[in-house]
Amino acid sequence: MKLPEDYIESMRQLLGEEELQNYLDCFDAPRTYGLRVNTGKISVETFLKRTPFHLTPVPWVENGFYYDPEEGVTKHPDYYAGLYYIQEPSAMVPASRLPIEEGDRVLDLCAAPGGKSTELAARLRGTGLLVSNDISRSRAQGLLKNLELFGAGNILVTSETPESLLGNFEGFFDKILVDAPCSGEGMFRKDKDMVKSWMEHGPEYYAPIQQEILRTAVKMLRPGGLLLYSTCTFSPLENEENLKKLLEAEQELEILPLSTGEWFREGLIPGTLRIWPQDIRGEGHFTALLRKKGQAPEHTQKDRRRTTVLPEGLSEFASLFQRPVLSQGRLDVRKENIYLLPEDFPEVKGLRFLRTGLSVGELKKKRFEPSQALAMYLKKGDFRQELDLSSGDERLIRYLKGETLEVSEEEADFSGWTLVLNDGYPLGFGKLNRGTLKNKYCTGWRLL
Numbered sequence: 001m002k003l004p005e006d007y008i009e010s011m012r013q014l015l016g017e018e019e020l021q022n023y024l025d026c027f028d029a030p031r032t033y034g035l036r037v038n039t040g041k042i043s044v045e046t047f048l049k050r051t052p053f054h055l056t057p058v059p060w061v062e063n064g065f066y067y068d069p070e071e072g073v074t075k076h077p078d079y080y081a082g083l084y085y086i087q088e089p090s091a092m093v094p095a096s097r098l099p100i101e102e103g104d105r106v107l108d109l110c111a112a113p114g115g116k117s118t119e120l121a122a123r124l125r126g127t128g129l130l131v132s133n134d135i136s137r138s139r140a141q142g143l144l145k146n147l148e149l150f151g152a153g154n155i156l157v158t159s160e161t162p163e164s165l166l167g168n169f170e171g172f173f174d175k176i177l178v179d180a181p182c183s184g185e186g187m188f189r190k191d192k193d194m195v196k197s198w199m200e201h202g203p204e205y206y207a208p209i210q211q212e213i214l215r216t217a218v219k220m221l222r223p224g225g226l227l228l229y230s231t232c233t234f235s236p237l238e239n240e241e242n243l244k245k246l247l248e249a250e251q252e253l254e255i256l257p258l259s260t261g262e263w264f265r266e267g268l269i270p271g272t273l274r275i276w277p278q279d280i281r282g283e284g285h286f287t288a289l290l291r292k293k294g295q296a297p298e299h300t301q302k303d304r305r306r307t308t309v310l311p312e313g314l315s316e317f318a319s320l321f322q323r324p325v326l327s328q329g330r331l332d333v334r335k336e337n338i339y340l341l342p343e344d345f346p347e348v349k350g351l352r353f354l355r356t357g358l359s360v361g362e363l364k365k366k367r368f369e370p371s372q373a374l375a376m377y378l379k380k381g382d383f384r385q386e387l388d389l390s391s392g393d394e395r396l397i398r399y400l401k402g403e404t405l406e407v408s409e410e411e412a413d414f415s416g417w418t419l420v421l422n423d424g425y426p427l428g429f430g431k432l433n434r435g436t437l438k439n440k441y442c443t444g445w446r447l448l
């Protein structure tokens with residue numbers, strides 16, 4: 001691959017002559033492919049027992065694996081059941097190094113398409129609140145889809161500038177992840193177009209943008225809160241230099257040292273991490289963890305119940321649940337759309353939302369249509385009317401393609417709304433009538 005001369009020179013300065021050669025030799029090695037198990041839906045152990053793929057562990061995260069791109073991992077029903085996310089192995093590091101506790105209020109400020117947000121959601125286990133934001137509305141659409149596929153319901157998905165979020169969330173979050181837009185030097189091997197965009201917008205272009213994002217993020221962090229900064233670039237200007245500036249300006253911040261383990265190197269500031277492609281099977285990253293000094297008061301939980309009465313048309317559907325999934329107090333009915341709000345839902349104003357909570361479904365002329373997101377949020381046993389197809393059943397693929405299915409009476413002795421499962425894990429809804437299941441799988445999500 002032809003790299004720009006000034007880029008090679010900057011890497012020479014950073015690495016020295018010998019190490020530069022090791023780095024450049026990486027470009028002749030094949031790129032690696034990774035998937036990360038959604039531990040919010042399945043344990044790693046159970047996943048490994050069921051998966052047909054030949055996986056080898058990514059050593060620095062418990063739920064990361066290398067896969068063989070010839071094996072069709074993105075065409076498998078388990079992918080459509082949200083059991084894993086495709087992610088470059090070094091990009092698995094940042095979210096795994098931000099300690100998440102159940103009940104946390106978490107912000108992922110530059111979140112699309114959701115590689116880190118999906119992991120943060122898995123670790124919140126449906127508790128607390130995850131605000132996932134991306135300034136680009138089209139990219140935020142993809143982010144929302146990935147969060148819904150992962151079964152996340154405690155979400156607020158926005159497409160805003162950090163400055164606008166600050167108006168609502170000053171000092172609010174326990175944890176913030178800033179995976180900043182960057183010059184993408186760590187992506188050169190994976191995506192050759194990144195070299196071209198680096199020549200147009202290099203480190204000098206991105207560093208001030210990152211500084212601005214970081215300064216605003218810090219204001220949204222509560223005292224005692226943690227902020228993780230990451231980029232997929234090597235330039236010190238975008239990484240350590242940016243952190244130095246931030247630490248000078250924000251005296252209440254301190255670095256919490258991250259362990260290099262046997263895979264990573266310490267960055268140019270002690271306690272920060274640099275991940276190099278010449279050291280590991282992955283592309284490269286920079287990661288640092290910061291803490292805002294002080295201690296925050298307990299979260300003040302305000303009772304934000306929206307409605308205590310199920311809207312007409314929903315009661316019949318609600319009676320099909322084995323547990324009170326549509327816990328009435330948190331339902332938010334807006335025209336024909338119904339949402340289930342997160343437990344810890346703040347009062348927010350003037351933001352461009354893509355989603356507030358879990359989309360439950362739509363009331364069309366008083367008839368309720370459950371959403372695709374609701375199906376993904378459910379667990380086996382939640383819904384009384386389930387059609388659980390075993391792996392290898394050819395109807396799984398036909399269902400994902402949007403086809404109508406034939407179902408025997410032994411398999412399902414009921415009629416109406418049916419949750420279709422892929423060997424224990426929900427895929428979507430259908431409507432059963434006399435042995436025929438009308439397909440209600442989300443059209444835009446179909447397997448092509």
Ligand SMILES: C[S@@+](CC[C@H](N)C(=O)[O-])C[C@H]1O[C@@H](n2cnc3c(N)ncnc32)[C@H](O)[C@@H]1O
Nearest residue numbers: 110111112113114115116134135136179180181
């Ligand atoms: C490195 S990507 C994020 C990748 C994502 N965290 C993941 O793991 O899938 C950076 C993102 O920042 C977004 N972005 C750019 N400028 C931004 C800003 N000022 N505020 C918020 N997001 C921004 C871009 O649209 C882009 O999606």
